[in-house]
Amino acid sequence: MELPKPEHPLISVINLESITHLPTNEPVSLVFDFYSISLKKGLNAKIKYGQQQYDFDEGVMFFIAPGQVFGIESVDGEELKRSGWLLLVHPDFLWNTPLAKTIKQYEYFSYAVHEALYLSDKEETTILNLMKSMEHEYRSNIDKFSQDVIIAQLELLLTYSERFYHRQFLTRKITNHKILDRLEDILSEYFNSDALAKKGLPSVQSIADALYVSPNYLSGLLRVLTGQSTQQHIHDKLIEKAKEKLSTSDLSVSEIAHQLGFEHPQSFSKLFKGKVNLSPLEFRQSFNRYN
Numbered sequence: 029m030e031l032p033k034p035e036h037p038l039i040s041v042i043n044l045e046s047i048t049h050l051p052t053n054e055p056v057s058l059v060f061d062f063y064s065i066s067l068k069k070g071l072n073a074k075i076k077y078g079q080q081q082y083d084f085d086e087g088v089m090f091f092i093a094p095g096q097v098f099g100i101e102s103v104d105g106e107e108l109k110r111s112g113w114l115l116l117v118h119p120d121f122l123w124n125t126p127l128a129k130t131i132k133q134y135e136y137f138s139y140a141v142h143e144a145l146y147l148s149d150k151e152e153t154t155i156l157n158l159m160k161s162m163e164h165e166y167r168s169n170i171d172k173f174s175q176d177v178i179i180a181q182l183e184l185l186l187t188y189s190e191r192f193y194h195r196q197f198l199t200r201k202i203t204n205h206k207i208l209d210r211l212e213d214i215l216s217e218y219f220n221s222d223a224l225a226k227k228g229l230p231s232v233q234s235i236a237d238a239l240y241v242s243p244n245y246l247s248g249l250l251r252v253l254t255g256q257s258t259q260q261h262i263h264d265k266l267i268e269k270a271k272e273k274l275s276t277s278d279l280s281v282s283e284i285a286h287q288l289g290f291e292h293p294q295s296f297s298k299l300f301k302g303k304v305n306l307s308p309l310e311f312r313q314s315f316n317r318y319n
Contacts, residue, residue, distance in 0.1 A: 036170075038121035039178065041163035042114040044068065057099040059255055062119065063137070064092040065185070067147075067155055068112035088112070088152060089145040089189070093137040094119055095264060097254050115159050117182065119268075123275040125179050134186055136193055138212070151192050158185040207239060207249060214238050215265045228289035229266060232258045267303045270296070274312045281308045 029047045034040045044066075067089050092098055122128040131137070136145070147155065162181050165174055218230055235258055236243040247258045256264070266288060273284045285296035301307050306314065 036166040038118040039162065039166055040114075040116045041159050042116065044110045044112045044114055047110070056101075057097055057255075059095060059097050060092065060116075061094050063094060063117040063131070065115040065117075065159075065189075066090050066092075066112065067114075067152070067159065068110060088147050089155065091134075091136045091189070095254070095256070113156060113159050115162070115185075119271075121175070122179070123271055125175075127179055127183055128272065128275070130183075131186065134190060136189065138209070145189065145193055147192060151188070154188055155185060158182075158188070207241070207246075208254075210239055211235070211250075211261065215262065219265055219269050224269075224289040225287050226289075229262055232262070235262070263299065263303065267300065270300055270308065271304075271311065274308055284308070 031042065031047065069088065119128070122131060158181055162178050162185075165178050165181070168174075214235060215230075218224070223230075232243045232247065236246045239246060241249075243258065250256060250258055250261060254261070270284060270288060273279060273287065274281075277284075279287070281297065282293040285293040288296060290296040297308055300311070304311055
């Protein structure tokens with residue numbers, strides 16, 4: 029997008045008008061590894077979220093979680109125009125904070141929600157002021173309070189968004205892809221139980237059986253919808269759980285590996301480093317400065 033290097037490695041507020049390079053005619057699909065919260069004005073394009081068209085004609089705000097696929101397509105070949113603001117937050121910025129867990133409770137980050145949020149002028153001003161406050165904080169001199177201040181502002185923005193969405197839920201219709209929703213529910217239930225320690229990682233076959241589809245069909249469908257296989261979805265959920273345990277508990281790496289169903293801690297460490305580019309201990313130590 030030909031933007032300058034971010035001033036903070038894990039959070040950015042971007043003026044959409046400053047983006048000078050985006051495809052104009054050809055449809056493009058994107059997958060981010062961070063949370064994206066968009067406040068748009070006058071976007072002459074269609075947004076596709078997962079496999080469904082995103083109802084973005086009347087809305088001005090939408091939310092995308094890490095690993096979710098979305099597409100941008102210009103209308104009738106017109107040159108892509110955009111204005112507004114974009115808040116990008118890497119999940120690692122949230123670790124060691126309560127928001128690392130509670131952010132998953134906001135359903136507007138789910139594939140089940142395909143309707144953008146329509147804001148009144150007053151509501152839009154509230155959201156924009158919070159975005160700009162976060163930008164001001166990370167552009168200022170970073171100190172030991174900076175993360176806490178930005179996290180509090182982000183949590184307030186999410187809470188306001190929840191309030192505004194619930195006002196809109198009174199008249200909205202949700203379209204969704206049931207396979208994605210059910211897959212997320214099954215994986216969340218499994219990883220939040222003691223099944224990992226007792227049975228290890230769920231197999232692709234067992235997940236497919238629970239969804240009443242064949243393993244090949246499931247993986248093929250997920251690759252089309254998200255660009256990832258069933259096994260990659262399972263591993264991503266595992267890494268998410270591992271990060272949570274590493275940053276919010278005093279358990280040793282061996283104890284965490286056992287709780288996550290690994291007979292040998294070395295196997296867990298190898299998988300974790302392959303996904304995160306840090307060993308479990310290096311990941312834990314990288315957050316000591318916030319303690």
